[in-house]
Amino acid sequence: MCDGRGMAKAISLTRHLGGRIAALLLSALLLMWVALANGYPLLFSDSGTYLRIGTELYFPNDRPVTYGLMLLPFVRVGGVWLAVAAQCLAAAWLIGRLLTVVGIRGAWMLPAVVAMLCAGTSLPWFTGQLMPDVLTGLGGLIVLLIVCGWDGLARWERVALPLALAGCVAAHLSHLPIFAATAVAAGLPRWRRPVGAGAALVAVMFGLLVVCSFNLVGAGRFVPSLQSDAFLLAKLLDQRMAQAPLAEACAQGELPRLCSARKRFDRQDDPMPGQSWLWALDTPRVALAAADEQALAAEEKALVGRTLSARSGEIIPMAIASTARQLVTARTGDGIQYWGPEMQVQQQVAALGDSAAFAASRQQNGRLGGMGRGLHLPVALLSALLVLVLAWAAWRRRDPFAGGLILGTIVLVVANAAVCGILSGVFDRYQSRIIWVLPLIAMVLLVRQRRAAD
Known part of the structure; x- marks a missing residue:
């Protein structure tokens, strides 16, 4: 009798585990649908x-190496598709873990939630894309899991999740302030038990240490960014704020390298001269950096300082306006376009031996089409309204768990808009990489509230 009961229990556990694995794999497959429909992983210029x-x-010199190193084992072993599969599996597992922490049981709830995210949000456009932008939303979920769900995490998760968060921080410079702000906000309703928030903030600082260490090894400088002044200068040039201080410097015989490109900055037919300075194929910055990179970096830093001093009264209004614009600028698919043979992305595809597959992809042939993109922003806006309603309900119930998830999510979305819009520029891809978190949090909290009422 005991043996029979033991066998039945083992069979039940096996079926349960098998169901969870099947649900996880199905969810990961759903998250690959855009890449599969494209015929190749989505590729941005970077x-x-x-x-x-x-x-x-x-x-x-212009970005951390961390995400590229993350791709290395997958691309070397199984090519770009294995890297995409790993991203999709990670996203599916994190979403599933969030459902469990929230109290939503049942293995097949995971593919149901993922299917809705795939149909109505930008998530599969980033899980199927080889860019660290996928880690913005996933890193945000990790912060929420650590801060709000710390008591429900297994011991190994209390180690693995902070390490994963540190990796997300190290993958993109914008992630450090975004995740730090999210951790603080999510921890406010649980301020009496700050262990989770503390663990998340320690992980964020460890990610910063990782970035600085890589830069020390690769460039001999223990700093987070090797070209932070270049990006900020580009923003100031795009806002037409740095042109007048540059003209004054040129009149005084200073900043000769930047002065040599002054006419380019003053062109009225270029709406974003700063972005052209950084990325245009014919930018003089490449030759100037090759001649004396440190001297050019010093001039860029000096012009940033001059501009911030001379136009200080315009900085705060510019920051507010850029954040507000970035919050609603979130068109999915920004930058997913044809790339010619002169682009590094095409050259790397050729080095991997994937030229034929990439050439046949919808992206390279301009056939990606809508693929549900028109729904993403309306769904996010409706979800934002629902999150605010749920926030009011959580406050009335004095529910610190729901309050932490909601406040953390709101700050995650707003901090992303502020950091990207202010320090770089207002681009659809920056906000589209994060807005899918709003529908996810709205869904799981709504289900949690309904089940608690039943």
Whole structure:
């Protein structure tokens, strides 16, 4: 009798585990649907740099190497599709873990929630894309899990999740302030038990240490960013705020390298001269940096300082306006376009032996089409309204768990808009990488509230 009961229990556990694994794999497959429909993983222009880090151990000066190193084992072993599969599995597991922490049981709830996210949000456009932007939303989920769900985490998760968060921080410079702000906000309703928030903040600082260490090894400088002044200068040039201070410096015989490009900055037919300075194929910055990179960096830093001093009264209004614009600028698919043979991304695809597959992809042939993109922003806006209603309900119930999830999510979305909009520029891809978190949190809290009422 005991043996029979033991056998039945073992069979039940096996079926339960099998069901969970099947649900996880199905969810990961759903998250791959955009990449599968495209015929190849989605590639942004910067994807070439990250692939090059993994394939050539290349060290760029304009971005952390961390995400490229993350791609390395997957691309080396199974190519780009294995890297996408790993991203999708990680996203599916984190969403499933969030459902469990919230109290939503049942293995097949995971693919149901993921299917809704795939149909109505930008998530599969990033899980199927080789860019660290996928880690913005996933890192945000990790912060919420650590801060709000600390008591429900297994011992190994209390180690693994902070380490994963540190990796997300180290993958993109914008993540450090975004995740730090999210951790603080999510921890406010649980201020009497700050262990989770403390663990998240320690992980964020460890991620910063990782970035600085990589820069020390690769460039001999223990700093978070090797070109932070260049990005901020580009923003100030795009806002037409740095042109007048540059003209004054040129009149005084200063900043000769930047003065040599002054006419380019003053062009009225270029709406974003700062972005052209950084990324245009014909930008003089490449030649100037090759001639004396440190001297150019010093001039960029000096012009940033001059501009911030001379236009200080315009900084706060500019910051508020940029944040507000970025909050609603979130068109999915921004930058997913045809890339020619002169682009590094195309060259890296060729180095991987995938030229034929990439050439046949919808992206390279302009056939991606709508693919549900028109729904993403309306769904996010409706979810934001629902989150505010749920926030009111959580406050009335004195529910610190729901309050932490909601407040953390709101700050995650707003901090992303502020950091990207102020320090870089207002681009659809920056906000579209994060807005899918709003529908997810709205769904899980709504289900949790309904089940608690039953």
